[in-house]
Amino acid sequence: MDASTSENCTEILSDPTSPVFCQVCGLKAHGIHFGATTCRACAAFFRRVAAGANFIIKCRKGDGKCEILSYGRSCCKKCRLKKCKEIGMDIKNFQFNRDTINTSKNYTPSIAMFVGRPEFLLFCDPQNSSNITYVDLSDLLMKARKILRTCPKLAGRNRLSKLSSFMNLTGLRESQQSSFTLIPSFGYQESFSLWEHDLLLVTRWLTYFDEFRNLQPMIKIKILKYIWHIWNRLEKLVRTAIFLKNQTNSKLNYVLLTYDCIVDFKNFKVDLQWMTKYNLEQISYFIEGVGDVDMFSTIQPILDLDPTDIEFNYMLAQVSFSFAAKRLGGEYAEVAEKLLKILADDLHEYYTEIGLLRYSERVVKMMKVNNSLIEPEMFEEIIIPKSKNLIIPKLQNLRISESQNLRISESQNLRISESQNLRISESQNLRTSESHNLTISQSQNLKISESQNLTISQSISFPVFLGININHLA
Incomplete structure (x- = not known):
């Protein structure tokens, strides 16, 4: 601390030929500090020690008669402090709370302090600031918990078949536009009704997924809160x-909101008074689907795929559980991955039953639709568990054509060194069993051509292919 600037100090303006000396150590004095003429060093010493040090000061000689040497160095602190007091230095002259780090807490009153928000947010109308719409979803969540405790009885069918018995497209393929109700406007009541329906x-x-129904109630409701929005987005x-x-x-303007309601996105009114004071033009960017024609870009890939009921339900599960795995992580990610593995096996069984051996093209189309629902930055790299070593250096070419089956079981090492080409030829399967290593050294080629199946066993994890920024239920 600078004693001359932070304490009660009066500079000595004297003739240089007649210097004034410190009354403590004898050096050239700087001014009057704490009631006595002292140098800077002695003033700082007194400021530091006299106010109450957290250590016991003892005399070096023990008699209290030590000599105070020049510069204040190598002198007895107790005797130096004693001399400071003898010449009239007094702690009553101390001025506290002058450091910048101890600034006063008595701030100047302002509108920002009174309102409780920074100045750059003071654009609201104070008279309308209390008009807040509260949406209570507790009853809705109670209904969801009650439904999750139910157990539909559909014996002798795999999971995708059970899911398809509840969610299918059969009736929709035969319906006409005249059988749907056109929603002309959308406000608070319509929004809440749609949330409840979704x-x-x-x-x-x-509830038609046995393995999900057997999970703990806390896990089920947690996953539900995260997937309901993206599930309904794909379903619609x-x-x-x-x-x-x-x-x-029909023009490319209609979107099905429920099983019997449609909305013309280019010709309908949106009432936002219940949620904001801004008009639709000002915040349409932040509302999904309002004036957003890009959402219809997904329609054509779906038409190209023309999914069956089984494929439709697999797409719903894949986009939902992979999204939950990404957002929740931990034990929830493990649960979601196991559920996806079960449904992937059912999908393979379905394709086998209908005699479709080269089905990877349809899987690619399904993933293309799912991927189109999400933001590009949400895509994640494939995660290989610790038990595996998958090393593919920069210069090699790894080519696995459509409809191939590549299986690598637990504790395997797949290593492909530099400048290699991995190709698996026609009608061949590459499978590595437990505790085996597949190593491909330099200048070797392993070829896999079409008609193969690409399958990753349970121990390899692909937790997240998809993601979306949504506001889930709290």
């Missing part, structure tokens, strides 16, 4: 695509 719909769908787009496909005069 949440309870995915809840009922999940697929239903809309099938609806438009079967209509002769």
Whole structure:
């Protein structure tokens, strides 16, 4: 601390030929500090020690008569302090709380302090600041919990078949536009009704998945909160695509909100007074689907795929559980991955039953639709568990054509060194069993051509292919 600037100090303006000396150590004095003429060093010493040091000061000689040497160095602190007091230095002259780190807490009153928000947010109308709409979802979540405790009885069928018995496109393929109710406007009541419909719909769908129904209630409701929005987003787009496909005069404006309601996105009114004071033009960027024609870009890939009921339900599960695995992580990610593995096996069984051996092209189309729902930055790299070593250096070419089956079981090492080409030829399967290593050294080629199946066993994890920024239920 600078004693001359932070304490009670009066500079000595004297003739240089007649210097004034410190009354403590005898050096040239700087000014009057704490009531006595002293140098800077002695003033700082007194300021530091006299106010109450946290250590005991003892005399070096023990008699209290030590000599105070020049510069104040190598002198007895107790005797130096004693001399400071003898010449009239007094702690009453101390001025506290002058450091910048101890600034006063008595701030100047301002509008920002009174309102409780920074100045750059003071654009609201104070008279309307209390008009807040509270949306209570507790009853809705109670309904969801009650539904999750139910147990539909459908014996002798695999999981995808059970899910398809509840969620299918059969009736939609035969319906006409005249059988749907056109929603002309959308406000608070319509929004809440749609939330209730969407949440309870995915809840009922999940009860047809035995492995999910057997999870702990806390895990089930947690996953439900995260997946209900993206599940319904895909469900509405697929239903809309099938609806438009079967209509002769329909324009690409309609979206199915529920099983019997449609909305014309280019000709409908949105009432936002219950949620904001801004008009639709000002915040349309932040509302998904409002004036957003890009959402219809997913329709054509769905029409190209023309999914069956089994494929439709697999797409719903894949986009939902992979999204939950990414957002929740930990034990929830492990649960989601196991559920996806079960459904992937059912999908393989379905394709086998219908005699479709080269089905990877359809899987690619399904993933293309799912991927189109999410933001690019949400895509994640494939995660290989610790028990595996998958090393593929920069210069090699890894080519696995469509409809191939590559299986690597637990504790395997797949290593492909530099400048290698991995190709598996026609009608061949590459499988490595437990505790085996597949190593491909330099200048070797392993070829895999078409008609193969690409399958990753349980020990390899692909937790997240998809993601989306949504506001889940709290």
